[in-house]
Amino acid sequence: VSLSTASRALNGRGELSAATRSAVVEAAAALDFRPSVPARSLRMRTTFTVGFVVPDVSSPFYAAALQGAQQRLEAAGYRVMLMDSAQEVARETAALATLVNHRVDGLLLATTGLSAEAFDDAIARSNAPCIFFDSIVAGRGAGAVELDNHMGVELLVDHLLGHGHRRIALLAGSQTETSGVERRDAYRAAMAAHELKVPLGYERVCRWSSESARAATHALLDQADPPTAIIASSAELALGCLIACRERGVTLPDELALVGFDDPYFGDLLEPSLTAIGYIAHDVGEAAASLLVEAMTGDLDEFRCVRVPVELVRRRSCGCPEAQR
Amino acid sequence: VSLSTASRALNGRGELSAATRSAVVEAAAALDFRPSVPARSLRMRTTFTVGFVVPDVSSPFYAAALQGAQQRLEAAGYRVMLMDSAQEVARETAALATLVNHRVDGLLLATTGLSAEAFDDAIARSNAPCIFFDSIVAGRGAGAVELDNHMGVELLVDHLLGHGHRRIALLAGSQTETSGVERRDAYRAAMAAHELKVPLGYERVCRWSSESARAATHALLDQADPPTAIIASSAELALGCLIACRERGVTLPDELALVGFDDPYFGDLLEPSLTAIGYIAHDVGEAAASLLVEAMTGDLDEFRCVRVPVELVRRRSCGCPEAQR
DNA sequence: CTGTTAGCGCCTTCAG
């Protein structure tokens, strides 16, 4: 059996008899043949590898999204190369450059706040499609997967309003990321919709870390006219708020109500249990990967954006009674 | 300037004048030269890529370890290719095969329970060194990083003993993984050291999931002679136990004491706050990566095992009084 | 179906 036939058999091209094919496969197995991926990539001009870039892999959200994406990609025959930007623009562009040099076939990117120009020249002359998730570079990429940030924050504001709160503050996330910006905008819109003015100092921008939120919460509560309710833009921020409250002996939900975007899997077991916006992180990774696979196989001809739905999970931190479930 | 000179300049070989070198570098930048990693890999027979295989990326422990490893590897010029074995042996061997085909330069593996033989032929004829972490394949690999499981469990048992408990049960983890086995062995040893017999049914083997622990806890408490204290072999298992207790209205720590291996970052905010064995997950990934880098550069000539230290974090779930910090 | 051939992009001789 010839070399070219073997190659065809192993890769399933051409029309071969089933007999020849299985003979080749057997022989390959017997010889324990391991095709070299780099050589194949060089020849095929395609690596079957996609780059995955996030601000922080150790965050439950990104970790879950990674898992979702990984599963979907693996099913489609792709491998994933991971890079962590550590919430730094410089590291993000470096990561993209590395990935481009690797000739990845596609990119999954939760940007930490790249400008369109910076993005363009980071991926210069690469034709790998890029799908954004969580946070977006406006006007770029082949598609995007975002949470329904607007709906989520609106649910939160309305719910607090239902509990009688009017003095509602926001622990906002990084304003270089669209997820942070959208949630803040949604907060403003929801407040305005109820003709509530946002007092000075009620919006506190944080990095996405509990430490940052802890400090911001203290600042918020040290004000002359402290809020009676706080909306945290992420799970980390909600935890930071919880820590601060514990430190100053503020008891939730009696003295202060707290709700958060992101429902951590232990939300039920916190004290008090956390009222939050839930969604399936795994799905956002999976959806992004699905879009990317479409884009890489050429089945995605125009920019597509999918919004992952969110829901309000009522628990005790907002003032709702214990028995919910 | 010649091609060969350029190559030498870009890769820092040979002896070139500083002038030539910088000229080449400038020119490369001006032309926006992106060297093809696959081509380079093919020629150099080295990919500067390492494979990272874990049972579940979305688990906080593995996610943190991944981050630690990634940072260390990136600093040394390596990229990481991630594979999730989903706690299935078959997927783990498939992942290893893929990685070997990719000609990765090294492997970081938290095995889900491979036999030495299975491991051997999964990585057949690959000379990529493998560093195990968290769970090990006995007698294989170039090194390993493990937690001090024995010390951890001993601390837990002794602490419960100090609170007067004698009827101490164990939610054991998967017994195909050394981390699960070591913790169980340590439990038996610690009990025996105090001449305590482990009653029938006090050891419950779980998968590493809260659901599994929830069921096991119910079984434990349904026994005729239920334990007065439970040791959970991981954070997931502790959460499952907490959930079960909530379901059956058992209040901690009065009716039952709970302690766990793994101190989750929200351990402080649970109700009750969780007494647990803490350690730095990030470090285990980093240590493993360091070992691997040594092994890949040939500086590691014999098997080396590092044990990451652990400490007891006293909180309320064991019966300790509130104010600890 | 067979064989042969040419190259993917890079690095490393080796002779100038």
Added chain:
DNA sequence: CTGAAGGCGCTAACAG
């Protein structure tokens, strides 16, 4: 320091 040449392992194209 230059330039040419060979080859890493694989696949596609071509003529038998």
